Amino acid sequence: MENDKFPFKNKEIIDFKPKRTLSIAPMLDWTDRHYRYMARQISRHTWLYTEMINAGAIVYGDPARFLLKDECENPVALQLGGSEPALLAQAAQKAAEYDYDEINLNCGCPSPRVQKGAFGACLMGEVDLVSGCLNAMQDAAPDCDITVKHRIGIDRQTEYQVVADFVGTLRDKTACRTYIVHARNAWLDGLSPKENRDIPPLKYDYVYRLKQEFPDLEIIINGGIKTNAEIAEHLRHVDGVMIGREAYHNPMIMRNWDNLFYGDMQPEIAYDELVQRLYAYAQTQLAANRGTILRHMARHYLGLMHGLHGAKVWRRMLSDADLLKDSRPELLLEAWAAVERGLQEESLS
Ligand SMILES: Cc1cc2nc3c(=O)[nH]c(=O)nc-3n(C[C@H](O)[C@H](O)[C@H](O)COP(=O)(O)O)c2cc1C
Structure with missing residues (x-):
């Protein structure tokens, strides 16, 4: 099914260099290809992980x-977990x-399972190993940006110098120029x-300071950011903002990002148009x-109507095991019709 809207190849639409001004955080079990497809319908420019x-x-x-994705998803980054340079390179x-x-190395995840594999946040204590990993990845994928996502420290390390030394060493020893900083420690114990x-x-001040001290690096801030006003404030200090939970629970927060933060004046997507695209998908x-x-798809759509009168009925229908059991895509249209009825009632009352 090919028409002017679905499926589009985002690479052909974005006619200037994509930027990480805004990005959606990597989230296990959440930012799979179905979520990313939906996110891309809402914002053409936001960088996805x-x-x-x-x-x-x-x-x-x-x-x-693990790697299958839709062509419309670009710009999109793969986040890898691991600590063996040869394996990461492959x-x-x-x-x-x-x-x-982009290929991003996770140096921020604190889960015990990840610690057992000696990667994730505990890599912040092994900067030489991280630089070996990044260099091996860059050699294996020379055309991709190789980036890191990390914390500002592990356990009870509280000094700014911890994160500054981590970033400074990687800047000197690798070609990595993009650092995504979740602005809190990981307490591994x-x-x-x-x-x-x-x-x-x-x-947040630690992340702002990184940008001041390493102006040649692209510094992206992450953690607890929820509104466009907060995003705009952070962008006064750093190159980009990464949003996690808010973009999952309230995906329509992305609807005016192209306009506000990328200067793309195309009209934002309407709810009914979005539902039609998700139905076709x-x-x-x-x-x-x-x-x-x-x-597998509908579970990521539950937050789409956040803030609308019909949000509750939408959520209820798309998480109802009986309604879902036959996997009829029409359920999306029926749930939207119920939302529209709710909106009409609201406007009449
Ligand atoms: C369900 C869930 C899964 C996550 N999985 C990952 C992951 O796979 N890799 C990673 O670097 N961070 C992961 N994170 C952390 C987020 O990327 C992000 O750093 C964190 O949620 C803080 O941003 P936020 O306050 O905007 O949500 C996860 C977060 C959540 C809520």
């Missing part, structure tokens, strides 16, 4: 399972074949991954017979 994929899973498993090479624009996203205090995915069921 995959979930973290273990390098070994790509090299020893089925690369297509995974990076595969990612380049699948047309990812005793906090769950979820608590590690909320409890260690945010220190679901039809194609289900027809492809690759084991995708409607729930």
Whole structure:
């Protein structure tokens, strides 16, 4: 099904160099290809990240399972987890074949499983190993940007110098020029991954200071950012803002980002147009017979109507096991019709 709107190849539409002014954070189980497809319908310019994929899973498993993406997703980054340069290099090479624009190394995840594999946030204590990893990835994928996502420290390290030394060393020893900084520590002892996203205090000033001290680097700030006003404020100090949870629970926050932050004056997408595109996408995915069921897609759409009168009915219908069991893509249209009825009632009352 090819028409002027679906599916579009984003690379052909963006006629200037894509930028990481805004990006959607890598989120395990959340930013899969179905979420990213939806996000791309809402914003053409926002940079997207995959979930973290273990390098070994790509090299020893089925690369297509982990790397398959839609052409419209670009600009898109693959986030890798791992700490073995040779393995990361092989995974990076595969990612380049699948047309990812960027390959990002996770140095920020605190989960015990990741610590056991000696990667994620604990890599912040092993900067020489990180530089070996980044160099191996860059050699294997010379046309991709190789980047890092990290914290401002691990455990109870509180000094700014910890993150400054990490970034400074990598700047000197690698070609990495983009640093995505989740502006809080990872406490590796005793906090769950979820608590590690909320409890260690945010220190945005550390990230601003990195930009001042390393003006030649692209510094992206992340952590706890929820509104366009907050984004605009951060952009006065750093090159880009990465948003995680808010963009998942309220994806329509992205609807005016092209306009506000990229200067693209195309009209923002209307809800009914978006639902039509998601319906067409679901039809194609289900027809492809690759084991995708409607729930795999619909679960990412639950927050789409956030703030609208019909949000509750939309969520209820798209998470109802009985309604989902036959995987009929029409359920999306029916849920939207229920939202529209709610909106009409609201305007009449
Ligand atoms: C469900 C979930 C999964 C996440 N998975 C990853 C991941 O795979 N890789 C990573 O670097 N960060 C991961 N994160 C952290 C986010 O990328 C981000 O750094 C964090 O949520 C803070 O940003 P926010 O406050 O805008 O959500 C995850 C966060 C959530 C909520």
